[in-house]
Amino acid sequence: MAPFIHYILVCGGTACESAKSDKIYKNLLNECERQGCKVNTQIVKTGCFGFCEQGPIVKVLPEDSFYVHVQPEDAEEIIAEHIVKGREVSRLLYDKSKSKVRAKIEEIDFYQKQVRVVLRNCGVINPENINEYIARDGYAGIERALFELSPDQVIEELKKSGLRGRGGAGFPTWLKWNFTKKVESDEKYVVCNADEGDPGAYMDRSTLEGDPHSILEAMTIGGYTVGANYGYIYIRAEYPLAIHRLKIAMQQAREYGLLGKNILDSGFDFDIEIRLGAGAFVCGEETALIRSIEGERGMPTPRPPFPATHGVFGSPTVLNNVETWANIPVILQKGGDWLARIGTSDAKGTKVFALTGKIRNSGLVEVPMGTTLREIVYDIGGGIANGKEFKAVQTGGPSGGVITKEHLDTPIDYVHLQELGSIMGSGGMIVMDEDDCMVDIAKFYLGFIVEESCGKCAPCRVGGRTLYNILDRITKGEGELEDIDKIESIGHAMQKASLCGLGQTASNPVLSTLKYFPDEYKSHIKDQRCPSGKCKQLISYHILPDKCIGCGLCARRCPVNAISGDIRQLHKIDQNKCIKCGECYNVCKFDAVYVR
Amino acid sequence: MGKMTLKDLRALREEQRKSLSRRNVENKDMEIIVGMGTCGIAAGAKETLDAFVRELDENSIKNVRVSQTGCMGLCYVEPTVEVVVPGMPDVIYGKVNPEVAGKIIRKHIMNKTLVNDHIYDRPAADIVEEGRGD
Numbered sequence: 251m252a253p254f255i256h257y258i259l260v261c262g263g264t265a266c267e268s269a270k271s272d273k274i275y276k277n278l279l280n281e282c283e284r285q286g287c288k289v290n291t292q293i294v295k296t297g298c299f300g301f302c303e304q305g306p307i308v309k310v311l312p313e314d315s316f317y318v319h320v321q322p323e324d325a326e327e328i329i330a331e332h333i334v335k336g337r338e339v340s341r342l343l344y345d346k347s348k349s350k351v352r353a354k355i356e357e358i359d360f361y362q363k364q365v366r367v368v369l370r371n372c373g374v375i376n377p378e379n380i381n382e383y384i385a386r387d388g389y390a391g392i393e394r395a396l397f398e399l400s401p402d403q404v405i406e407e408l409k410k411s412g413l414r415g416r417g418g419a420g421f422p423t424w425l426k427w428n429f430t431k432k433v434e435s436d437e438k439y440v441v442c443n444a445d446e447g448d449p450g451a452y453m454d455r456s457t458l459e460g461d462p463h464s465i466l467e468a469m470t471i472g473g474y475t476v477g478a479n480y481g482y483i484y485i486r487a488e489y490p491l492a493i494h495r496l497k498i499a500m501q502q503a504r505e506y507g508l509l510g511k512n513i514l515d516s517g518f519d520f521d522i523e524i525r526l527g528a529g530a531f532v533c534g535e536e537t538a539l540i541r542s543i544e545g546e547r548g549m550p551t552p553r554p555p556f557p558a559t560h561g562v563f564g565s566p567t568v569l570n571n572v573e574t575w576a577n578i579p580v581i582l583q584k585g586g587d588w589l590a591r592i593g594t595s596d597a598k599g600t601k602v603f604a605l606t607g608k609i610r611n612s613g614l615v616e617v618p619m620g621t622t623l624r625e626i627v628y629d630i631g632g633g634i635a636n637g638k639e640f641k642a643v644q645t646g647g648p649s650g651g652v653i654t655k656e657h658l659d660t661p662i663d664y665v666h667l668q669e670l671g672s673i674m675g676s677g678g679m680i681v682m683d684e685d686d687c688m689v690d691i692a693k694f695y696l697g698f699i700v701e702e703s704c705g706k707c708a709p710c711r712v713g714g715r716t717l718y719n720i721l722d723r724i725t726k727g728e729g730e731l732e733d734i735d736k737i738e739s740i741g742h743a744m745q746k747a748s749l750c751g752l753g754q755t756a757s758n759p760v761l762s763t764l765k766y767f768p769d770e771y772k773s774h775i776k777d778q779r780c781p782s783g784k785c786k787q788l789i790s791y792h793i794l795p796d797k798c799i800g801c802g803l804c805a806r807r808c809p810v811n812a813i814s815g816d817i818r819q820l821h822k823i824d825q826n827k828c829i830k831c832g833e834c835y836n837v838c839k840f841d842a843v844y845v846r
Numbered sequence: 847m848g849k850m851t852l853k854d855l856r857a858l859r860e861e862q863r864k865s866l867s868r869r870n871v872e873n874k875d876m877e878i879i880v881g882m883g884t885c886g887i888a889a890g891a892k893e894t895l896d897a898f899v900r901e902l903d904e905n906s907i908k909n910v911r912v913s914q915t916g917c918m919g920l921c922y923v924e925p926t927v928e929v930v931v932p933g934m935p936d937v938i939y940g941k942v943n944p945e946v947a948g949k950i951i952r953k954h955i956m957n958k959t960l961v962n963d964h965i966y967d968r969p970a971a972d973i974v975e976e977g978r979g980d
Binding site for chain 1: 848850851856858862863865879882883887892895896911912913914915916
């Protein structure tokens with residue numbers, strides 16, 4: 251086989267795939283065949299590049315051309331111009347002004363401040379090819395663990411690395427492993443929590459889709475360390491691509507003898523099974539997850555006993571989330587000291603965030619611990635979209651809280667976020683601008699909690715519903731001033747009395763928005779006014795007489811014919827008919843419609 | 847491949863690393879640019895390009911980047927190839943068939959000597975660069 255001279259990497263992450271990257275991949279293959287350059291061009295589908303805002307992304311090596319917003323029809327031109335003639339297709343390059351100088355991936359602001367440890371292989375290798383993972387030092391961690399280190403020495407490396415759980419609470423990983431290792435038991439298990447369920451979070455999915463072997467390798471290392479021979483990956487069924495790639499990876503690893511009996515002839519046996527979850531948020535809580543693996547209804551149980559000693563089927567179990575696991579092979583291969591050099595004194599290594607919301611460059615971002623929010627939002631994220639004003643960032647999903655402008659310079663680590671009333675969580679980061687109403691946001695998260703609460707304990711089941719009802723009243727302008735005290739007392743009671751993490755943190759979004767935006771709550775209650783113009787019951791649309799030229803566009807677009815007026819005459823909105831959809835506001839070219 | 851031992855895994859990694867490293871643009875200080883305009887392709891530039899890649903691979907040379915460009919303006923001596931090596935003048939070779947490509951790799955790239963009988967000059971570039979044109 252002739253060696254390849256061009257490599258085309260097509261993003262196969264879910265975001266790009268939903269934007270037809272699969273079709274692009276197939277068209278590129280066909281064009282390559284048709285134009286006779288199949289023998290020396292390799293087309294590879296890779297995991298998420300993280301720059302989802304600009305997707306679908308196609309990267310051509312060795313020129314390092316970074317093509318964005320690629321359409322299936324562009325395949326012919328990419329092959330004909332770039333592959334055959336060696337001319338970059340400048341109209342598709344990320345930064346067209348630099349097209350002559352070739353915008354390398356390192357030159358794109360989005361990637362400048364990022365350090366990729368967990369996402370080291372995402373967008374680089376073909377996740378469905380074990381050889382490419384091996385070429386990038388894959389399974390070198392297993393080598394070192396099985397042949398050079400004792401289980402105690404592996405734990406020592408973890409301790410040196412300072413790695414803490416990336417799923418939310420931030421418990422030191424070495425300590426967790428050590429608990430399980432110390433327990434005498436015939437059966438032990440390792441479990442990967444891939445039940446990522448926060449609204450707006452998708453870093454675990456992308457890791458599994460882009461680098462599934464790293465999780466298999468990590469779990470094998472975990473099994474060797476604590477003395478387990480079996481592992482479960484608990485993943486929600488709504489991640490079909492990740493499941494598909496995991497299955498391929500497991501099959502390849504078994505063929506190579508990297509999973510199964512007598513791994514690499516070392517005498518150590520380890521195998522993994524995938525357990526599909528139905529997508530219940532509570533199953534991300536470790537005790538509920540374990541019940542679900544056992545085939546029971548996914549409901550939390552009180553801790554202690556902790557899973558480290560009484561986990562799956564009552565046996566000692568190490569349970570970590572995807573991102574934590576993804577760090578393990580690197581720590582083993584490069585040493586714990588290596589990871590400990592990244593980050594702050596309190597939090598080592600990196601954190602992956604799914605940056606979404608009103609941000610210019612939404613996508614997956616991996617930064618060293620201690621990076622400030624400002625750097626993430628402005629330097630990496632490119633600031634707020636559409637020139638609006640930054641209002642707050644919501645981290646930690648339904649368990650977290652908001653961080654406001656005054657705290658933009660806070661370094662991000664476990665302690666600092668907690669001080670601000672939010673949490674690291676799994677890493678969802680939703681950016682909000684002046685148009686977002688904080689009461690409405692709190693109501694959204696509580697609505698999520700009401701649906702996802704398992705109902706076992708009253709503080710979460712009843713408290714969540716009551717809080718939701720109060721917020722619903724406030725957004726309708728029916729709130730009372732005592733409601734604010736009620737929110738606080740119910741919220742704090744839920745924190746103290748709920749059985750599991752879901753209930754204990756469920757009131758965080760409402761308490762933190764109340765803490766940082768009390769005026770917004772008060773203006774809903776006292777003035778029956780929504781300052782952001784979001785709460786429909788509290789707003790009305792009006793037309794400014796001095797700006798309306800009577801073009802009639804709004805009247806034609808209004809779905810309920812609530813706008814009347816002769817052409818070239820002032821138009822008027824009938825408030826009784828208006829459903830407040832905002833269409834007139836959006837279409838008016840003369841800014842004549844305003845919200846009150 | 848069946849089940850592996852530690853030795854097999856290490857051997858496989860070395861082999862795979864080699865093939866993956868060809869994707870890397872870093873650490874490549876030399877460049878071979880093949881003229882792939884219509885004239886070049888018609889004169890067999892495709893075979894020349896393949897020959898370069900094959901020769902580099904066979905000689906385990908990793909710091910050379912092979913790329914393509916359009917017509918260099920020397921259509922009468924196609925296929926044309928520009929070779930850029932630090933410390934040596936940039937050279938344009940003409941009439942580079944696969945056999946000559948092998949010579950270029952062995953003499954120019956490996957032994958830092960020019961390959962006689964095939965050197966042509968760039969017809970216009972110097973004038974533009976040195977500003978003699980205006």
